[in-house]
Amino acid sequence: MITRLTTTISQRSMVIIGITITVVMTLSLAIGVMAGLGHNYRVLIIGSLPIIVVAIVFVLRRFDIAVLSIPLTAWIAVYDIPAGNYSRVPISLIATLGLCAIWITSMIIRHQWRLASTPLNRPLIVFGIICIVSLVWGIIWRDPILIMERIGGDRFLIVQFASLLSFLGSIGSALLIGNFVQTSGRLKFILGLFLVLGGISTMLLIFKISPFPLNPHGLGGLWSTISAYALALFHPRLRLRWRILLIGLVLIQMYLAIVINITWKSGWVPTTIGLFIVTWLRSRHAFFILLMTVIIALVLNSELVMQVVNDELEEGSDGRISMWEINLRVVGDHWLFGTGPGGYAAYYMTYFPYDARSTHNNHLDIIAQFGILGSVVWFWLSLAGLREGWRLIKQTPPGLLHVLAVTITTGWICAQVAMFFGDWVLPFVYNQTITGFKYTVYTWIWLGMLISIRTILTRQQAQENVSNTQR
Numbered sequence: 149m150i151t152r153l154t155t156t157i158s159q160r161s162m163v164i165i166g167i168t169i170t171v172v173m174t175l176s177l178a179i180g181v182m183a184g185l186g187h188n189y190r191v192l193i194i195g196s197l198p199i200i201v202v203a204i205v206f207v208l209r210r211f212d213i214a215v216l217s218i219p220l221t222a223w224i225a226v227y228d229i230p231a232g233n234y235s236r237v238p239i240s241l242i243a244t245l246g247l248c249a250i251w252i253t254s255m256i257i258r259h260q261w262r263l264a265s266t267p268l269n270r271p272l273i274v275f276g277i278i279c280i281v282s283l284v285w286g287i288i289w290r291d292p293i294l295i296m297e298r299i300g301g302d303r304f305l306i307v308q309f310a311s312l313l314s315f316l317g318s319i320g321s322a323l324l325i326g327n328f329v330q331t332s333g334r335l336k337f338i339l340g341l342f343l344v345l346g347g348i349s350t351m352l353l354i355f356k357i358s359p360f361p362l363n364p365h366g367l368g369g370l371w372s373t374i375s376a377y378a379l380a381l382f383h384p385r386l387r388l389r390w391r392i393l394l395i396g397l398v399l400i401q402m403y404l405a406i407v408i409n410i411t412w413k414s415g416w417v418p419t420t421i422g423l424f425i426v427t428w429l430r431s432r433h434a435f436f437i438l439l440m441t442v443i444i445a446l447v448l449n450s451e452l453v454m455q456v457v458n459d460e461l462e463e464g465s466d467g468r469i470s471m472w473e474i475n476l477r478v479v480g481d482h483w484l485f486g487t488g489p490g491g492y493a494a495y496y497m498t499y500f501p502y503d504a505r506s507t508h509n510n511h512l513d514i515i516a517q518f519g520i521l522g523s524v525v526w527f528w529l530s531l532a533g534l535r536e537g538w539r540l541i542k543q544t545p546p547g548l549l550h551v552l553a554v555t556i557t558t559g560w561i562c563a564q565v566a567m568f569f570g571d572w573v574l575p576f577v578y579n580q581t582i583t584g585f586k587y588t589v590y591t592w593i594w595l596g597m598l599i600s601i602r603t604i605l606t607r608q609q610a611q612e613n614v615s616n617t618q619r
Contacts, residue, residue, distance in 0.1 A: 207250060215328040217243045218321050219338050219593050222586045223345045225363040237310075238586040241317050248320040264327045265606070266599045267536050271529035272319050278522045279315045279489065283308060285519075286488025291481075291495065298497040311489035311577040314585045318574065322592040326599025330607075332548055335600060338593065339375060339552070343397070346372025350401050354408065366587030367566055367573070369415060371559055371594060373401045374422045378555040381430045384546045398423070414569035418562035425558045429541070474500050475507045479515050486519035490577045506579050510567035513576055533560045533595055540601050549601050556598045563591045 207214040221240040228236035255261050263269050287305070296304055329335060349364035350372075364372075379386065380394035402423075405416035428435040478487065478495045487495060493506075507513055515523045537557030544550040563573050573591045575584035 207247070211247070211250065212328045212330075212334075215247060215324045216334060216337060218247070218324065218589065219341050222589050222593070223341050223363055223368075224361050225586050226361040228583055228586075235310075235581055236583050238583050240586045240589060241314060241582065244317040244321045244324070244589070245313060247324055248317070251324065263323065264330075264599050264603045266326065266602050267532050268322070268326070268529070268595070268599055271525060271532050272322060275522070275525045275529055276316055276319045278485070278518050278525050279312055279319075282485045282491075282518045282522060283312050283488045285485035286482070286491040286517075289482065290487075290491075291498075293498070294494050295498045296494060298501065299494045304494060307577055308489050308491060310582050311575075314575050314577070314582055314588075315489060317585060318589060318592045321589050322596035322599070325593055325596025326603070329597065329600045330603050332604065335548065335552060335597060335604075338597065339379075339548075342368070342372045342375055342590075343379075343394075346401070347376075347397050350397075350404050354400065354404055363586055366584070366590060367418075367559075367563060367571060368587055368590050369401055369405060370419045370422065370562055370566065371555075371590055373398055373405075373419050374426065374559045374562065375551075375555045376401075377423055378426050378551050378558070381426060382546070382551045382554055383548070414566045414571035417569060418566040418571075421565055422558045422562040425561065426554060429554055429558075471507055472509060472512055475509075475512050475516050479512075479519075482516075482519065484519045484521060486515065486517045486522060489517055492516040493578045506576055508570035510570070510572050510574060510576075511564075513572075514574065530560075530564055533557075533598065536598055536602070540598065540605070544601065544605060549605060552597060553601055556594050556601075559591070559594055560598075 218240060221238075221243050225238060225240070228238050229242065230236055286308075296302075300307060325338075329338065345362050346364060346368060349359040349362045350369070352359040352362075353364065376394045376397045380391045380398070402416070402419070405412070405419055409415055424435065424438065427438050474496070475492065478492050478499075486492075507516065511523070511526075514526050518526075534557065537553060537560060540553035541550070541557055544553050567573055572580065572584060572588050575582070575588045577584075580588075
């Protein structure tokens with residue numbers, strides 16, 4: 149019996165070894181041929197196949213850990229996949245969409261449509277449906293006289309579909325984080341990414357050194373700054389040296405935002421508001437002291453403030469009104485579901501070819517792309533996030549969960565402000581291209597952590613109730 153079993157194992161081992169050798173030789177031959185023909189991209193794809201296979205096996209076995217690849221590939225953006233015509237697809241978007249596909253397929257096979265309990269589920273899902281409907285609606289009701297050649301002709305539909313995937317990926321990233329990052333250790337991992345990599349990026353940028361492959365763009369600096377400040381002020385067991393280090397990190401990040409990048413209003417204005425909100429939540433007295441300090445600093449530097457205002461006006465900041473007016477003209481004829489993802493670019497290039505600039509206002513982008521209904525659902529999502537965040541601030545005990553609740557609630561408010569000033573929470577494909585997903589996803593990752601906090605808190609409360617009952 150033992151001999152027969154040993155023989156069977158040996159035969160299986162030989163088969164596995166044979167298959168492995170055959171595959172390696174085949175791939176090596178294919179890589180050699182492709183390299184000789186100069187097909188570098190195909191060489192890269194073929195050479196990546198073993199890595200892809202290993203990655204798929206790991207994802208299937210440890211899906212909960214694999215979800216952490218979303219913030220990791222967003223922050224460490226080593227390589228983007230070329231998609232032709234100078235456009236590139238970020239690895240973080242591919243990872244997110246792949247994980248969403250596996251998750252949905254698994255739920256279909258198991259007949260288990262289950263999401264973590266949170267008031268964010270409905271607005272997130274409804275907004276995703278609105279995004280899909282708006283694409284179909286925008287195509288059906290597209291103005292027949294649009295000059296599509298100015299916007300890429302037949303490729304415009306591909307661009308719109310890619311834009312839709314970036315929106316769905318944003319929503320999916322929040323749901324993935326919320327449903328699978330459900331331990332304090334994993335929350336610490338994400339927080340650590342923003343603190344450590346955000347701090348390193350800030351120092352490199354101050355010394356005018358490229359932070360590549362780190363990706364501190366978009367609202368990455370906002371989330372790093374707010375989380376560092378909230379951790380320094382609210383964590384009860386943090387040692388003094390760590391509080392000093394975190395406050396130092398906040399100061400250098402604000403130096404980068406206000407002194408070096410003063411013209412980037414969507415960078416420093418929301419972050420400054422966030423610092424005031426966190427201070428207010430910690431201490432009313434400290435808030436008024438901070439407020440008076442800022443007012444005195446502005447008065448003492450009034451000439452510099454006026455110079456900054458004049459520079460902004462000279463650079464055309466007052467021209468945003470005309471851009472918003474053009475946007476509202478387009479919305480007036482497509483107000484229900486909008487023009488579809490990225491759709492208003494075609495109208496701009498046809499009707500306003502000499503002033504075809506984007507809105508520099510993400511709220512107006514939402515109205516133009518998804519109509520009034522999409523804007524209403526976005527307001528619902530924004531309000532639901534704020535309301536849930538405030539509840540968690542009051543319900544979480546002192547510690548990590550409370551720090552994160554303060555950070556996310558504050559950051560979510562600041563993100564809405566940043567959207568008004570022209571930064572993106574939903575990427576617009578004709579400004580950032582689809583690669584913008586790798587930094588717009590930061591806000592969605594933190595929103596997903598709001599779901600995680602609710603799940604962890606509910607589990608802790610249930611365990612406490614069981615312990616009390618047993619006593």
